[in-house]
Amino acid sequence: MRKILLLAFLFEIVSLSLSAQTQRLEEIQGKTILLFTPHPDDDVFGAGGTIALLNRHHNKVYIVVYTNDNKGSYDPEMSSERLARIRRAEQEASEGVLGTPKENILWMGYDDGMLEYAPQPKLTEEATALIRRIRPDVLLSVDPGEWYERWHKTDHRMAAFNTIDAVRAAEFWLYFPNQKLQQGLQPYRVPEMYFFYPAPQEANYWVNIDPVADLKLDAAAKQVSQFEPSVNKYRPDWDAKDLEKAKEEMRKEQPKKDGHYVEAFRYATGFVQY
Ligand SMILES: [Zn+2]
Numbered sequence: 001m002r003k004i005l006l007l008a009f010l011f012e013i014v015s016l017s018l019s020a021q022t023q024r025l026e027e028i029q030g031k032t033i034l035l036f037t038p039h040p041d042d043d044v045f046g047a048g049g050t051i052a053l054l055n056r057h058h059n060k061v062y063i064v065v066y067t068n069d070n071k072g073s074y075d076p077e078m079s080s081e082r083l084a085r086i087r088r089a090e091q092e093a094s095e096g097v098l099g100t101p102k103e104n105i106l107w108m109g110y111d112d113g114m115l116e117y118a119p120q121p122k123l124t125e126e127a128t129a130l131i132r133r134i135r136p137d138v139l140l141s142v143d144p145g146e147w148y149e150r151w152h153k154t155d156h157r158m159a160a161f162n163t164i165d166a167v168r169a170a171e172f173w174l175y176f177p178n179q180k181l182q183q184g185l186q187p188y189r190v191p192e193m194y195f196f197y198p199a200p201q202e203a204n205y206w207v208n209i210d211p212v213a214d215l216k217l218d219a220a221a222k223q224v225s226q227f228e229p230s231v232n233k234y235r236p237d238w239d240a241k242d243l244e245k246a247k248e249e250m251r252k253e254q255p256k257k258d259g260h261y262v263e264a265f266r267y268a269t270g271f272v273q274y
Contacts, residue, residue: 022192025050025054025138025194025205025207025265026050026053026054026057026207026208027057028054028057028059028137028138029057029058029059030057030058030059031059031060031136031137031138032059032060032062032134032135032136032137032138033054033059033060033061033062033136033137033138033139033140034062034064034130034131034134034136034138034139034140035047035051035061035062035063035064035139035140035141036064036066036127036139036140036141036142036159036163037063037064037065037066037142037159038066038067038115038142038155038156038158038159038160039065039066039067039069039112039155040065040067040068040069040087040088040090040091040094040223041069041087041090041091041094041220041223041226042142042156042196042197043063043065043095043196044091044094044095044098044216044219044220044223045220046142046196046197046263047140047196047263047265048094048098048216048219048220048263049207049209049212049213049215049216049261049263050140050196050207050209050263050265051063051095051098051099051100052097052098052099052209052212052215052216052219053207053209053211053212055098055099055100056099056212060104061099061100061104062104062105062106062134062136063095063100063104063105063106064106064108064127064130065091065105065106065107065108066108066110066115066155066158066159066162067108067109067110067111067112067113067114067115067155068084068087068088068107068109068110068111068112069083069084069087069112070083070084070087070111070112071083071111071112071113072112072226072231073225073231073234074231074232075231075232075233075234077233077234078234080111083225086225086234086236087223087225088107090222090223090224090225090226091105091223092105093222094219094220094222094223095219096222097215097218097219097222098212098215098216098219106130108123108126108127110123112155113154113155114155115154115155115158115159115162116154116155116157116158118158120162123158123162124162124165124166124169125169125176125179127162127163127165127166128166128169128170128175128176128179129176129179129183129185130166131166131167131170131188131190132170132179132185132186132187132188133185135188136190137191137192138191138192138193138194139163139167139190139192139193139194140193140194140195140196140265141159141160141163141164141193141194141195141196142156142159142160142163142195142196142197143160143195143196143197143198143199143202143266144156144157144160144161145157145160145197145198145199146197146199146200147199149197156197160195164271167190167193167271168271170187170188170189170190171187171188171189171190172187173186173187191269192267192269193267193268193269194265194266194267194268195265195266195267195268196263196264196265198264198265198266200264202266203264203265203266204265204266204267205264205265205266205267206257206262206263206264206265207262207263207265208260208261208262209260209261209262209263210260210261213251213254213261216254217247217250217251220250221238221243221246221247221250224236224237224238227242227246228242228246229242
């Protein structure tokens with residue numbers, strides 16, 4: 001009996017937390033969406049299908065990129081400046097495939113791998129200003145990731161923590177009060193949040209991306225310099241066979257649930273912020 005009561009109680013909690021979610025993410029229309037990504041590709045790999053669906057549904061999608069991703073090449077001829085330019089163009093092409101206009105991609109411009117050493121009040125202040133300016137109905141951000149990543153993936157960890165710090169700060173005008181006093185940015189409370197790259201144990205929301213699964217692969221393949229052979233010796237394009245191989249690998253890695261391609265999120269809302 002007690003077990004049944006406990007189950008009923010748990011069911012109540014689950015249905016209460018689900019009812020807090022006003023609409024399924026993939027069905028939202030005509031809203032403003034703001035996504036924070038550590039590097040100019042995690043948005044596509046982690047949430048590209050969802051972004052495509054959001055764009056199809058006439059939402060205004062903004063992508064904030066923390067770093068310029070200017071270190072991850074094995075090419076001895078590469079320079080950081082050149083790589084930053086390459087990655088920027090690839091990101092614009094990649095998000096373009098998903099329907100995001102390039103003027104909606106906002107670059108914070110930190111160096112790859114260095115986010116943890118950026119002056120933290122400045123980092124949080126900048127992200128806070130973006131939230132107060134864009135005033136998203138839904139915010140998407142990176143989670144610190146799988147458990148091993150939490151220890152080893154510095155930019156992901158930092159972007160995750162910084163974004164949620166900024167969500168809190170955006171709500172209370174006394175954080176960075178000059179944003180209100182000098183720039184007229186009013187405080188803003190983010191209503192709903194989804195975190196991509198969740199640890200599997202913590203994922204609690206899945207978007208079926210079947211209708212845009214191939215589009216997501218096309219978008220990811222625009223990030224040419226992230227893949228072999230371009231990551232070893234830069235070239236801006238693909239051999240047909242390399243492209244097919246890369247897409248095949250991505251297709252295999254794309255998570256599936258109940259026979260559908262999905263993107264996993266940790267849905268969270270209603271944090272105690274004060
Ligand atoms: Zn990354």
